[in-house]
Amino acid sequence: MEKFDKLTGIAAPMPLVNIDTDMIIPKVFLKSIQRTGFGKNLFDEMRYNRDGTEIADFVLNKPQYRDAKILVTGDNFGCGSSREHAPWALLDFGIRCVISTSFADIFYNNCFKNGILPIVLPQEDVDKLMDDASRGSNAVVTIDLENQTIQGPDGGEITFEVDAFKKHCLLNGLDDIGLTLDKAASIDAFEARAAQERPWV
Amino acid sequence: MSPKTLYDKIWDAHVAHEADDGTCLLYIDRHLVHEVTSPQAFEGLRLEGRTVRAPDKTIAVPDHNVPTTEDRVHGIVNEESRIQVEALDKNAKDFGIHYYPVNDVRQGIVHIVGPEQGWTLPGMTVVCGDSHTATHGAFGALAHGIGTSEVEHVLATQTLIQKKSKNMKVEITGKLRPGVTAKDITLSVIGKTGTAGGTGYVIEYCGEAIRDLSMEGRMTVCNMAIEGGARAGLIAPDQTTFDYVKGRPHAPKGAQWEAALAWWKTLYSDADAHWDMEITIPGEDIAPVVTWGTSPEDVLPITGKVPSPEDFRGGKVEAARRALDYMGLTPGMALTDIEIDTVFIGSCTNGRIEDLRAAAEILKGKKIKEGMRAMVVPGSGLVRAQAEEEGLAEIFREAGFEWRMAGCSMCLAMNPDQLSEGERCASTSNRNFEGRQGYKGRTHLVSPGMAAAAAITGRLTDVREMM
Ligand code: SF4
Numbered sequence: 001m002e003k004f005d006k007l008t009g010i011a012a013p014m015p016l017v018n019i020d021t022d023m024i025i026p027k028v029f030l031k032s033i034q035r036t037g038f039g040k041n042l043f044d045e046m047r048y049n050r051d052g053t054e055i056a057d058f059v060l061n062k063p064q065y066r067d068a069k070i071l072v073t074g075d076n077f078g079c080g081s082s083r084e085h086a087p088w089a090l091l092d093f094g095i096r097c098v099i100s101t102s103f104a105d106i107f108y109n110n111c112f113k114n115g116i117l118p119i120v121l122p123q124e125d126v127d128k129l130m131d132d133a134s135r136g137s138n139a140v141v142t143i144d145l146e147n148q149t150i151q152g153p154d155g156g157e158i159t160f161e162v163d164a165f166k167k168h169c170l171l172n173g174l175d176d177i178g179l180t181l182d183k184a185a186s187i188d189a190f191e192a193r194a195a196q197e198r199p200w201v
Numbered sequence: 202m203s204p205k206t207l208y209d210k211i212w213d214a215h216v217a218h219e220a221d222d223g224t225c226l227l228y229i230d231r232h233l234v235h236e237v238t239s240p241q242a243f244e245g246l247r248l249e250g251r252t253v254r255a256p257d258k259t260i261a262v263p264d265h266n267v268p269t270t271e272d273r274v275h276g277i278v279n280e281e282s283r284i285q286v287e288a289l290d291k292n293a294k295d296f297g298i299h300y301y302p303v304n305d306v307r308q309g310i311v312h313i314v315g316p317e318q319g320w321t322l323p324g325m326t327v328v329c330g331d332s333h334t335a336t337h338g339a340f341g342a343l344a345h346g347i348g349t350s351e352v353e354h355v356l357a358t359q360t361l362i363q364k365k366s367k368n369m370k371v372e373i374t375g376k377l378r379p380g381v382t383a384k385d386i387t388l389s390v391i392g393k394t395g396t397a398g399g400t401g402y403v404i405e406y407c408g409e410a411i412r413d414l415s416m417e418g419r420m421t422v423c424n425m426a427i428e429g430g431a432r433a434g435l436i437a438p439d440q441t442t443f444d445y446v447k448g449r450p451h452a453p454k455g456a457q458w459e460a461a462l463a464w465w466k467t468l469y470s471d472a473d474a475h476w477d478m479e480i481t482i483p484g485e486d487i488a489p490v491v492t493w494g495t496s497p498e499d500v501l502p503i504t505g506k507v508p509s510p511e512d513f514r515g516g517k518v519e520a521a522r523r524a525l526d527y528m529g530l531t532p533g534m535a536l537t538d539i540e541i542d543t544v545f546i547g548s549c550t551n552g553r554i555e556d557l558r559a560a561a562e563i564l565k566g567k568k569i570k571e572g573m574r575a576m577v578v579p580g581s582g583l584v585r586a587q588a589e590e591e592g593l594a595e596i597f598r599e600a601g602f603e604w605r606m607a608g609c610s611m612c613l614a615m616n617p618d619q620l621s622e623g624e625r626c627a628s629t630s631n632r633n634f635e636g637r638q639g640y641k642g643r644t645h646l647v648s649p650g651m652a653a654a655a656a657i658t659g660r661l662t663d664v665r666e667m668m
Contacts, residue, residue, distance in 0.1 A: 031284075076430070
């Protein structure tokens with residue numbers, strides 16, 4: 001997994017609430033058995049007409065947002081299906097950070113496993129960043145994970161919370177399977193105990 | 202000992218390791234696997250030279266992508282779907298996990314197969330790379346959906362890195378009125394909490410109306426906990442649960458059964474347990490409901506009218522405007538005036554035998570409206586076989602329904618069962634998102650009885666008029 005420490009990039013505004021994983025990556029693209037190549041179909045039904053031409057007024061099709069690295073979105077982003085293809089598609093497109101007032105649980109976890117930082121902020125901070133983001137290519141935002149700050153285009157600073165363990169993994173690009181396997185002794189001990197207590201499992 | 206909720210008890214029984222910051226390794230008793238969210242996980246294991254830690258606790262079945270037409274015995278035509286199913290065939294074999302291939306009569310939707318085969322038991326931790334894993338909470342099992350990286354993590358370590366959620370109690374008091382089902386309960390709860398209302402919580406459903414439900418109904422309720430944003434939904438096990446589990450192929454037997462039962466009977470929330478949030482809904486207040494919009498929270502009693510964006514506040518105003526436009530509806534029109542093109546009965550929400558019985562009850566001796574496309578997709582091969590034995594298949598066929606093989610089918614429309622642009626469907630599934638059942642397709646979520654009623658009249662219909 002690619003490390004995430006500091007990120008400077010254009011923020012794109014998507015004020016819609018309840019953007020679900022079917023919108024992020026429609027199921028017709030889930031038939032792949034790879035993890036890559038989903039970026040071109042990110043937000044497919046909102047981004048393209050049926051004939052494959054772009055829908056000009058969709059935010060990521062606008063010239064000033066084509067290289068966006070950050071999304072600022074409405075409440076409850078990533079609800080719906082558990083498909084990890086959603087963060088894979090965001091990552092493949094180049095999005096490394098999503099900012100919202102709330103995220104669906106599974107999506108939120110999936111982001112961290114893929115080097116994407118989801119940031120939860122109070123409504124007024126999201127409103128402020130949404131406003132910044134609507135300034136197009138002038139909306140350059142810097143996210144500093146180490147210090148847990150977001151710097152807006154006009155120098156204002158917003159701080160954010162993140163789970164210490166998730167932050168550690170993201171900063172160092174750690175594979176958590178490796179970390180867990182280091183605790184194999186605890187898992188062995190648990191299994192031995194459980195086999196006594198609940199042998200029917 | 203301090204009082205605990207059911208969730209606390211199951212959680213405490215499964216913590217294999219706890220770090221200073223409260224991050225836990227939660228041991229997983231059952232890992233269910235399907236073809237769409239697992240190939241990359243198995244690939245990851247291979248790349249790292251890892252194995253499946255507990256193949257005995259890992260159960261795989263293809264469901265999302267499989268065709269549901271009878272000709273599937275001759276092989277899957279769509280190449281990408283076939284590749285995914287073949288990948289699962291191979292992964293199950295290579296890693297030695299339990300497997301129900303497409304042509305096994307026990308094949309079906311993973312969340313129907315698990316309980317049916319007795320893999321899901323009270324007090325267990327159950328995960329699957331699918332958000333509707335919440336279904337298994339009906340047994341008093343802590344069950345939730347995970348992403349593909351977590352699938353790989355569970356395969357390799359049989360644990361999941363977790364932090365504890367908060368406790369929410371949803372109590373449905375009293376009795377349900379005639380024509381009101383588990384589906385109406387679960388949709389009504391989401392209508393009340395909103396799709397993000399459960400975020401950060403595990404919900405325990407309780408109260409007389411929940412106790413009165415069969416296991417099938419309880420599964421319907423827990424299935425949609427995720428649609429309310431919760432990590433999981435739970436119902437405390439009781440005699441109804443034990444009766445359902447007993448004698449299933451992988452349920453404990455003999456002395457083991459007695460030992461299991463003794464523990465299962467301790468699985469309830471203590472009277473003075475702490476709840477971070479509590480919601481009470483009188484069962485009598487719940488009506489048969491339908492969704493009008495593109496989020497499961499867009500719920501109204503069938504007797505209602507299509508709302509207008511001005512009825513909402515904040516970000517929901519724009520969302521409602523977009524939803525009405527997408528759904529092609531005008532504010533103020535009666536929900537019962539909405540004309541339907543297609544009816545879909547099936548999915549892990551409502552694809553069990555009780556659901557088929559409820560729909561058949563309404564359809565008995567009747568015909569679906571001319572021009573209507575209607576299909577029943579049983580949740581598993583065994584549900585299908587039982588429905589045939591009970592004569593339900595005959596009722597559906599005579600009414601004009603297609604009688605399909607088991608799978609997810611039009612619930613997510615990854616296989617050829619899809620809506621076309623603008624086509625409007627009354628569906629017993631769980632998601633009415635834009636494009637969920639096909640590009641620009643329009644979905645109204647309903648109970649099986651309501652779906653059957655709509656098939657007959659050709660419009661959304663109050664099932665109580667047909668009872
Ligand atoms: S029936 Fe629908 S919701 Fe259930 S597992 Fe299949 S696709 Fe998911």
